[in-house]
Amino acid sequence: MKNTNKQIWDYIDNDGNTKKKKQCEHCGSPIEPQYHNGKVFWTDGHDGFPVCDGRVCDDCNANAVIPARLRAIQS
Numbered sequence: 001m002k003n004t005n006k007q008i009w010d011y012i013d014n015d016g017n018t019k020k021k022k023q024c025e026h027c028g029s030p031i032e033p034q035y036h037n038g039k040v041f042w043t044d045g046h047d048g049f050p051v052c053d054g055r056v057c058d059d060c061n062a063n064a065v066i067p068a069r070l071r072a073i074q075s
Contacts, residue, residue, distance in 0.1 A: 014039050025054030026064060032057065 011033050013019050021030035022045060031045035046061035048054050050068050 011040070011043075019043075022055060024057040024060055025052045026056045026060040029057050029059070031055060 009021050009030050010018050011021055021032065022043065023029070024031055024045065025048050031043070033040045034042040045055040045057055046065060048056040048060070048065055050072060051060070051064045056065055
């Protein structure tokens with residue numbers, strides 16, 4: 001279930017504007033922006049294939065997508 005807490009779903013971009021985070025297609029959590037040297041450089045998460053179509057959060061990428069890809073190449 002999507003958490004609607006505004007603080008969880010907002011982030012500040014490099015120009016100081018409030019933006020909405022994207023939603024993970026697998027679990028529904030917000031996709032956290034990636035930072036380098038204090039600046040946002042990526043907001044789109046990870047490719048969810050083969051678990052789902054769309055973008056996924058760091059947790060789903062590590063715990064669902066990557067293991068599914070490894071199983072696919074091992075079989």
